[in-house]
Amino acid sequence: MDLLPILATLKRHKTAAGLIVLQVALTCAIVCNALFLISQRLERINEPSGLVDDELVVVSVVGVGPSQNADAQTRTDLQALRAVPGVQQLSVINQLPFGRSFSMSTMRTQADRNAPGVGVASYNASEGWLQALGLRLVAGRDFEASEYLDNSALEQSETGKVTALVINKALAERLFPGADAVGQTLYGISDEPTRIVGVVERLVTPHPGGSDDMNVYSMLLPVRESFRGGAYVLRTEPGRREAVLKAAIAALDQTGPGRILRQQQLFSEMRSAYYAQDRNMVHLLVGVCLALMVVTAFGIVGLASFWVQQRTRMIGTRRALGATRGQILRYFQAENLLLSGLGIALGMAAAYGISLLLMRNYEMPRLPWSYLPVGALVLCALGQLAVLAPARRAAALPPVAALRG
């Protein structure tokens, strides 16, 4: 295929050709970055929590006035909840992934208070947490019965000290790279060091998905919260969750009447609500990408149709001089390829520019190179698809069209 006649023709239609190039370039630049944004959001949304998301229900109550003996009430509650049919395991936890509250401590490997520390989300968990949450220990052990203590004892200070803690693998790798974290000690919970007894494979913080320390590192303490400061987490089969939740609420109403129901949720609902904004963004980005491509495709169809109409005489003449339909078809396809190619080249540069702006203003990572060829391919295919109908119409023109004019 000879490109020279195409170039010669385009030279006479600089404005229209320029508009197609501009449109393809803009679309390419936006689509590349949008695809990257989408993939990042999807990665965030799909990050595993480490918990058995689909087997947990959460219920939490709070008293109206000051409680006389919250610890005793909590023990009664736990007993009643354990008897709820379908409950396999349960625990009281001070905070949960995807929840509203967030409690953290700055943990250090050295006793010096001014030594650098890491912000770590801190979960207080009562007996049974490992099975209840469905976490996976990769090193060390679960807490021993003697290590658990009531939060009320800690609150009055001096009566008890946390002696053991379990950390997530991310924290273990951050603090003790290449070494065994189990047996090491950390400072930050009290003035005394606390020994690491176990490492869990994965446990996200209450607010996962960011890049700050507090979005990544977490630990568990053998501390029994009372119902006032914690939520009951019940593990059951996915299909029985609603029934278990209902029965649990009824059981709590029996054991401690008059309390206010603070939270009653499937854990998967908490997760889904937490990522709602990201899901919205993904839908929006997908929508914009599709709309952009449709608009661009229609733009190409419109201008190509106009050109076919304008060049009727030229096409007819070429056909009369022996050009095949295929040659006419390929002429328009090549013309489109040329324009799209130019647009894509410009678009890739623009995509990179946009990515730099996003990096500076929105703390986004750099656009990976691999997105550029993907964007190029998509736009190329789009251009060819859009030009097909007008090009076929051109190819179908009979040679006499030239004579009729």
Added chain:
Amino acid sequence: MLGHYFELALRSFKSSRGLTILMLLTIAIGVAACMTTLTVFYVLSRDPIPAKSAQLYNIQLDAERLGNGFQPGGEPTQQLTRLDAEALLREARADKQVMMTGGGVALTPEQSGERPFNVRARYPSADFFAMFDAPFLYGGGWSKADEQAEARVVVISRELNERLFGGADSRGKMLRLRDKEMRIIGVLDHWRPVPHYFDLTLGSFADTAEVFVPFATAITLKFSSWGNFNCWANVAPSEARNVGAPCAWLQYWVQLDTPAKASAYLDYLKRYSDAQRSAGRFERPTNVRMRPVMAWLDANRVVPHDISLQLWLAFGFLAVCLTNTVGLQLAKALRRSGEIGVRRALGAPRRQIFLQFLVEAGSLGLVGGVLGLALTWAGIWAVRQGSSDYGALVHMDLTMLATTLGLALLASLTAGLLPAWRAAQVQPALQLKSQ
């Protein structure tokens, strides 16, 4: 003449129906995308208290200890310790000053049988209502004397008053909060500052409190507080709210009516901080912040990143839509070269041809704008249905309505410039010859 051009435009729309609909849709969708995101942005970044946002300042002192990620000149803790807040309040060097925290408390309704429920609470000092222009339906706030006496008084929101008392003047009635009886002294009118600027720790678009209780009363009665609690030494949770606890958890705002007063107050804060430092309480070098409302919102990045990202995305989309419209209009104009040639030959000057095509572009924009308005309504409806905490706040007002139509007209006229200019360049002789 314009009327005639308008008629010509309609005729041209009719003759190429498909192309016209395509251009209309392109403009409408582009404009609607922009206006939906712009409306969200506009609602979220608005000044919550325009009359005095420049006179209200949030106060920050750096009371944290050295170490713990200290960077010279970095951002001080977002809130104040109780000791500092009470000291500043006692010295009262500003025109008005408020220390406060948000909270939650159980309310037991009088009517027997109704279950207790939790209400959102705020525990401010006396100046709060006057400082933030809280509108009262009945009664008013409490005095400094009430506060010192730890009076058991409460101001409630209009919504709560309607729920509990059917909207009647409930002053003097008792409200059971936690396990205590509190006397209602005031009922607010509907009040929802957006963003919730005076306390961002509950979420930037948090709902306003339902009950307001004097700070001292709430602490004595052990009403629980909500929000951000930042302690930099080990402290038992039951002691974290004590005076002298190494915890920052209180919002502190001052009102300073003139710039001179503001600069004097800044000096005063520095002196206070220096004094604390030389007394050995503050470890860090003096680093105070005094931000007026809008700067405070800006520094706390109240408008989510996603929103401004969406705004850019929408304008990028509009740019593509416009390029598209320019191309299509150009094709349409050039297709009518013959007609233009005849008009030019009959004596129409270039200016008139230009005007004719601009009128055509403008009418396209107007219709596209109306269509876009409908789509914007749909877009805003979708945002309101969404699960974001600001969704329900987003609504369209007259400004945005006018902006939508204006944007559509501006966009289509801009898009019409090039095609109209090219149409005006058509050589009559060439066209007549080729006919």
